[in-house]
Amino acid sequence: MRLIVDDLLMLASADAGEVPIRRAPLYLEELVAECARAVRTLAAARDITVTVELPEEAPFVGDEALLHRLVLNLLDNAIKHSSAGASVALRLSVHGGGYRLEVADTGPGIPGELQPRIFERFVRADAARPYSASSTSGAGLGLSIARWIAEAHGGRLELLRSTAEGSAFVLTLPAEPSAAENRRTD
Numbered sequence: 001m002r003l004i005v006d007d008l009l010m011l012a013s014a015d016a017g018e019v020p021i022r023r024a025p026l027y028l029e030e031l032v033a034e035c036a037r038a039v040r041t042l043a044a045a046r047d048i049t050v051t052v053e054l055p056e057e058a059p060f061v062g063d064e065a066l067l068h069r070l071v072l073n074l075l076d077n078a079i080k081h082s083s084a085g086a087s088v089a090l091r092l093s094v095h096g097g098g099y100r101l102e103v104a105d106t107g108p109g110i111p112g113e114l115q116p117r118i119f120e121r122f123v124r125a126d127a128a129r130p131y132s133a134s135s136t137s138g139a140g141l142g143l144s145i146a147r148w149i150a151e152a153h154g155g156r157l158e159l160l161r162s163t164a165e166g167s168a169f170v171l172t173l174p175a176e177p178s179a180a181e182n183r184r185t186d
């Protein structure tokens with residue numbers, strides 16, 4: 001419950017333009033590797049492997065804490081919807097002068113009718129699935145927050161595909177934040 005309140009406060013502040021974006025030079029390949037490491041134990045406990053493909057160097061200027069949160073929200077979803085023995089793949093690549101991060105799982109997918117609304121607040125497909133209290137309960141805020149963070153960095157977060165064979169989300173980040181985004185920087 002505390003985390004849900006925290007997420008709600010964050011979105012309310014984001015709406016009001018009050019979440020400071022603390023940009024600093026960082027390496028995205030390190031950030032992605034750290035996120036993978038952070039969830040690996042949890043994933044291993046459920047016999048889920050987290051694989052990572054990274055470019056040698058991916059320098060970026062962004063808010064490390066917010067970008068962590070974005071990647072962890074996607075990983076949390078991917079792991080929570082995977083079954084034992086499955087693997088979750090993180091692939092970071094240089095793309096069009098910026099970066100592309102794909103987070104792919106082999107879970108059951110998101111029902112087609114919900115896909116267009118999946119980034120909206122409180123939208124959850126799990127309500128329609130057999131209830132599993134421990135692993136799949138959530139408020140339906142993680143993707144809204146993740147998309148807001150992507151956009152605050154001048155990037156985009158999209159659902160690339162979601163079928164019965166799995167889902168893939170893709171984050172794209174520009175090499176240089178746009179002038180409009182720069183004005184929002186503290």
Ligand SMILES: Nc1ncnc2c1ncn2[C@@H]1O[C@H](COP(=O)(O)OP(=O)(O)OP(=O)(O)O)[C@@H](O)[C@H]1O
Pocket residue numbers: 007073077078081105107108109110118123124125126136137138139140141142143144167
């Ligand atoms: N990788 C995925 N595989 C299958 N379904 C997914 C996946 N990612 C998201 N979903 C569906 O989209 C819904 C919304 O995801 P979101 O992360 O916004 O909320 P949540 O995970 O339910 O809760 P929260 O992230 O706030 O704890 C989820 O409830 C789930 O039904």
Ligand SMILES: [Mg+2]
Pocket residue numbers: 073076077138141142143
């Ligand atoms: Mg989530």
